[in-house]
Amino acid sequence: MTARRPSLAVVGATGAIGGVMLRILSQHADVWGEVRLVASPRSAGRKLVVRGEESEVLALSEDVFDGIDVALFLVPDEVSARWAPIATSKGAVVIDDSAAFRLDDDVPLVVPEINPHAARLRPRGIVASPNCTTLSLIVAVGALHAEFGLRELIVSSYQAVSSAGRDGVTALREQLSLVAGTELGTHPGDVRRALGDGAPTSTGPFSPFAAPVALNVVPWAGTDAGDGWSSEELAIREECRKVLGLPELRTSATCVYVPVVAAHSMSVHARFENEVAVDRAHEILATAPGVVLFDSPASGDFPTPSDVVGTDPTWVGRVRRSMDDSRALEMFICGDNLRKGAALNVAQIAESVAAEITSV
Amino acid sequence: MTARRPSLAVVGATGAIGGVMLRILSQHADVWGEVRLVASPRSAGRKLVVRGEESEVLALSEDVFDGIDVALFLVPDEVSARWAPIATSKGAVVIDDSAAFRLDDDVPLVVPEINPHAARLRPRGIVASPNCTTLSLIVAVGALHAEFGLRELIVSSYQAVSSAGRDGVTALREQLSLVAGTELGTHPGDVRRALGDGAPTSTGPFSPFAAPVALNVVPWAGTDAGDGWSSEELAIREECRKVLGLPELRTSATCVYVPVVAAHSMSVHARFENEVAVDRAHEILATAPGVVLFDSPASGDFPTPSDVVGTDPTWVGRVRRSMDDSRALEMFICGDNLRKGAALNVAQIAESVAAEITSV
Numbered sequence: 084m085t086a087r088r089p090s091l092a093v094v095g096a097t098g099a100i101g102g103v104m105l106r107i108l109s110q111h112a113d114v115w116g117e118v119r120l121v122a123s124p125r126s127a128g129r130k131l132v133v134r135g136e137e138s139e140v141l142a143l144s145e146d147v148f149d150g151i152d153v154a155l156f157l158v159p160d161e162v163s164a165r166w167a168p169i170a171t172s173k174g175a176v177v178i179d180d181s182a183a184f185r186l187d188d189d190v191p192l193v194v195p196e197i198n199p200h201a202a203r204l205r206p207r208g209i210v211a212s213p214n215c216t217t218l219s220l221i222v223a224v225g226a227l228h229a230e231f232g233l234r235e236l237i238v239s240s241y242q243a244v245s246s247a248g249r250d251g252v253t254a255l256r257e258q259l260s261l262v263a264g265t266e267l268g269t270h271p272g273d274v275r276r277a278l279g280d281g282a283p284t285s286t287g288p289f290s291p292f293a294a295p296v297a298l299n300v301v302p303w304a305g306t307d308a309g310d311g312w313s314s315e316e317l318a319i320r321e322e323c324r325k326v327l328g329l330p331e332l333r334t335s336a337t338c339v340y341v342p343v344v345a346a347h348s349m350s351v352h353a354r355f356e357n358e359v360a361v362d363r364a365h366e367i368l369a370t371a372p373g374v375v376l377f378d379s380p381a382s383g384d385f386p387t388p389s390d391v392v393g394t395d396p397t398w399v400g401r402v403r404r405s406m407d408d409s410r411a412l413e414m415f416i417c418g419d420n421l422r423k424g425a426a427l428n429v430a431q432i433a434e435s436v437a438a439e440i441t442s443v
Numbered sequence: 444m445t446a447r448r449p450s451l452a453v454v455g456a457t458g459a460i461g462g463v464m465l466r467i468l469s470q471h472a473d474v475w476g477e478v479r480l481v482a483s484p485r486s487a488g489r490k491l492v493v494r495g496e497e498s499e500v501l502a503l504s505e506d507v508f509d510g511i512d513v514a515l516f517l518v519p520d521e522v523s524a525r526w527a528p529i530a531t532s533k534g535a536v537v538i539d540d541s542a543a544f545r546l547d548d549d550v551p552l553v554v555p556e557i558n559p560h561a562a563r564l565r566p567r568g569i570v571a572s573p574n575c576t577t578l579s580l581i582v583a584v585g586a587l588h589a590e591f592g593l594r595e596l597i598v599s600s601y602q603a604v605s606s607a608g609r610d611g612v613t614a615l616r617e618q619l620s621l622v623a624g625t626e627l628g629t630h631p632g633d634v635r636r637a638l639g640d641g642a643p644t645s646t647g648p649f650s651p652f653a654a655p656v657a658l659n660v661v662p663w664a665g666t667d668a669g670d671g672w673s674s675e676e677l678a679i680r681e682e683c684r685k686v687l688g689l690p691e692l693r694t695s696a697t698c699v700y701v702p703v704v705a706a707h708s709m710s711v712h713a714r715f716e717n718e719v720a721v722d723r724a725h726e727i728l729a730t731a732p733g734v735v736l737f738d739s740p741a742s743g744d745f746p747t748p749s750d751v752v753g754t755d756p757t758w759v760g761r762v763r764r765s766m767d768d769s770r771a772l773e774m775f776i777c778g779d780n781l782r783k784g785a786a787l788n789v790a791q792i793a794e795s796v797a798a799e800i801t802s803v
Contacts, residue, residue: 235767239599239710241660241699259619293740299749300601300701300708302761302775307741311721311763320766333767337710337775339601341660342702348660350599350697352712361671380653381667389659401662403671406680407595407693415662415697 088116089440090150091433092175094166095157096120096131096140099249100180103426104157105133111430114437121147148173152440153433156180157426171208178210178432180425185211185322192325194218195431196373197225202435210432215246215424216304216315216338217322219347220416222397222423226371227364227412228327232356234410235333236323240315241341241348242304243388246420247291254290255342258297296342304338313338346388347420354411361404364412368399373423378402386417395422448476449800450510451793452535454526455517456480456491456500459609460540463786464517465493471790474797481507508533512800513793516540517786531568538570538792540785545571545682552685554578555791556733557585562795570792575606575784576664576675576698577682579707580776582757582783586731587724587772588687592716594770595693596683600675601701601708602664603748606780607651614650615702618657657702664698673698706748707780714771721764724772728759733783738762746777755782 093108095101101122108118112134120131120140127142141147143166148154154175156163163181170177184190184207191201192211202210213221220238227233244251294301305314320334333354341348368376377386378400386398401415418424453468455461461482468478472494480491480500487502501507503526508514514535516523523541530537544550544567551561552571562570573581580598587593604611654661665674680694693714701708728736737746738760746758761775778784 237597237712239697241601241701293743294745294747295749298703299747300703301747302708302710302745303740303743311738311740311761312766313740333765335712335765335767335771335773337599337761337773339708339710339775341601343658343660348662348699350662350699350710352597352695378671380663380671380673383653383663385654385662387654387659387661389655401671401697405693405695406672407695411695413695413697415699 087441088114089152089437090117090119091115092119092121092147092151092154092170093157094121094143094154097122097126097129098157099245100157100421100425103421104155104430105131107426107430109134111434114434119147119151145169145173148175151175153178153436155429155433157429167209176205176208176210176436178212178429178436180212180429182214182318184209185213185318186325192322193432194221194225194326194428195435196222196371197326198328199435202432203439210436212425212428212432213322213326214315214318215420216240216242216336216347216349217319217326218424218428219397219418219420220349220351221323221326222373223368223371223399223414223416224323224351224353225327226367226374227353227355230363230367231359233327233329233332233353234356235354237335237352238319239337239350240304240339241343241350242338243343243345243347243420244292244296244340245345246347246424247340250289250291252344254292255296255344258290258295259342262297292340296340298342301340302337304340343388344392345419345421346392346417347424348386348388348415348417351414351416352405352411353414354408356410358409359404359412361402361412364402368402373397374399376400385415388417391417392419393422394419395427397423447801448474449512449797450477450479451475452479452481452507452511452514452530453517454481454503454514457482457486457489458517459605460517460781460785463781464515464790465491467786467790469494471794474794479507479511505529505533508535511535513538513796515789515793517789527569536565536568536570536796538572538789538796540572540789542574542678544569545573546685552682553792554581554585554686554788555795556582556731557686558688559795562792563799570796572785572788572792573682573686574675574678575780576600576602576696576707576709577679577686578784578788579757579778579780580709580711581683581686582733583728583731583759583774583776584683584711584713585687586727586734587713587715590723590727591719593687593689593692593713594716595714597695597712598679599697599710600664600699601703601710602698603703603705603707603780604652604656604700605705606707606784607700610649610651612704614652615656615704618650618655619702622657652700656700659702661700662697664700703748704752705779705781706752706777707784708746708748708775708777711774711776712765712771713774714768716770718769719764719772721762721772724762728762733757734759736760745775748777751777752779753782754779755787757783
């Protein structure tokens with residue numbers, strides 16, 4: 084007897100993360116029975132290919148969740164906040180990629196390499212997936228934590244513009260074409276003159292960034308979270324604490340956009356309870372699930388976004404022990420913000436739920 | 444009676460830093476008597492404008508230092524190592540921008556805002572100026588140290604390609620034109636396919652970087668310094684210790700090139716002996732010489748390279764107290780790597796030596 088394959092709804096199928104999700108579903112084609120593609124009424128009726136077949140996009144409504152076992156939400160916070168409870172009321176398990184439920188006590192926040200069992204206890208029928216910045220580092224850091232006992236994280240991000248959505252990529256593209264005619268920012272104000280101040284209110288092209296992002300870096304991601312912090316910086320702190328089960332983990336993050344299309348990088352200072360050795364850290368990272376160790380810098384082997392984009396794992400390099408602290412490691416970590424940073428982690432959680440359903 | 448104005452030689456006048464130096468000399472036109480421009484024999488005979496007048500570039504030789512009071516060396520390490528002792532033997536005081544002497548015990552390493560008096564004690568007649576990465580952060584950090592007592596620095600750089608010289612800027616320019624036709628790095632290998640591996644040995648255009656730098660970030664600057672560290676990372680550590688007079692300062696740096704033409708940025712975690720308050724840190728930074736405080740992120744006021752390029756000061760924003768450590772501050776700091784990061788600091792040191800000479 085073959086177990087019934089569970090049915091899946093993909094809400095937000097037409098977005099940037101939705102597009103990556105369809106590719107992942109095509110690669111993992113045998114997991115799901117029916118796959119229903121859902122988006123806003125504006126995108127309804129479009130045809131998308133998944134698992135080699137064309138499928139029409141349905142408008143988001145209560146009815147689309149009828150008979151659905153698992154619903155993936157790849158949509159803005161407010162859409163998840165409104166529609167996820169409707170999906171669960173219809174009996175679906177929701178895997179949500181938005182920030183709407185991540186820090187709720189009765190919603191597990193899951194990274195399958197680290198806390199897979201947390202997905203089984205979901206009193207509201209919702210499982211949340213972390214922010215792309217958290218996901219870009221936590222698989223590697225979690226593997227080291229299991230051995231050395233993590234006490235403190237100080238991280239600086241080099242974030243890709245695609246984590247600000249399609250608008251982020253468009254803004255970089257348009258800004259690069261505008262500055263191409265200048266002397267590439269060698270003189271004061273070149274970039275500013277070409278782009279205005281780059282903010283949404285400027286006369287330049289629309290941009291989701293608070294400053295020009297072409298030939299520039301922008302140390303502000305998300306919204307104002309008080310005391311000088313951005314929402315993305317506090318998300319890393321709170322989500323790392325929750326996923327790792329370390330409510331007192333000391334964490335300071337600085338989030339910075341860089342002119343890279345896809346793949347986040349993080350410079351990480353990690354302090355542990357116990358002494359660390361680079362050789363042992365290398366062994367752990369080389370064998371940890373979901374991690375690629377790429378660390379021979381004198382030979383040019385260190386991860387960069389261009390190596391990592393389109394791949395599933397978290398890549399780690401530049402591992403060294405702090406010269407003044409035998410309990411701390413420095414690392415440079417890269418991960419594709421649209422794959423493990425978003426769609427892949429959601430798909431992994433969904434597959435673990437599917438395995439539960441089919442094993443009942 | 445008017446004091447004799449001292450004579451100056453600018454060695455490396457035709458380089459990128461030399462060009463910035465000539466602009467600074469034109470702005471501070473009344474400090475120096477004769478200004479002699481010197482470069483490699485290859486560049487000799489060129490005419491450059493300084494202080495509004497054309498001046499012919501002389502080939503580097505022993506004779507060019509005859510009658511020179513102060514000689515600025517804006518040249519590679521090996522050129523400084525060979526020629527600075529020749530200049531001092533002719534009676535000139537050398538202000539050297541290279542790494543050749545920075546860590547020698549009998550050569551002071553000077554940042555005029557921090558340790559101006561160190562320039563007066565120069566047993567070999569040489570005063571060294573720090574690396575551009577050290578200079579991009581030390582003025583701000585030094586001001587906070589004077590009040591709070593610095594104990595640890597954890598820094599991640601966002602370095603401009605011009606710190607790798609004219610080749611760095613050319614490489615970014617050529618790589619940007621090559622990737623312009625691609626889909627901007629959204630698919631795996633786009634950037635790598637367009638650029639080869641970006642290393643000097645590849646078939647792509649020459650690049651001083653170990654990976655593509657357009658639409659990418661490169662976590663490696665300088666040469667292999669052992670145990671996984673790059674030379675630039677250790678330079679920040681040793682130079683901060685020497686300039687601040689803190690031989691035991693705990694320091695971990697990660698140096699990363701970003702596709703920015705000019706102005707270095709640094710994400711800084713600074714831990715102090717005493718408790719810190721953001722209000723007091725703001726007061727210190729707002730009044731510190733050589734520092735601009737630009738810190739109202741919710742209104743879009745934080746420093747980025749495009750704000751800072753071409754300006755003299757170190758710009759500081761994103762100041763906040765670590766949520767888990769009342770003795771630590773996070774900051775984002777930007778400075779023009781060719782001005783304060785190189786030519787301006789050398790000019791400031793030279794002017795302090797000129798003041799000595801004229802006051803004798």
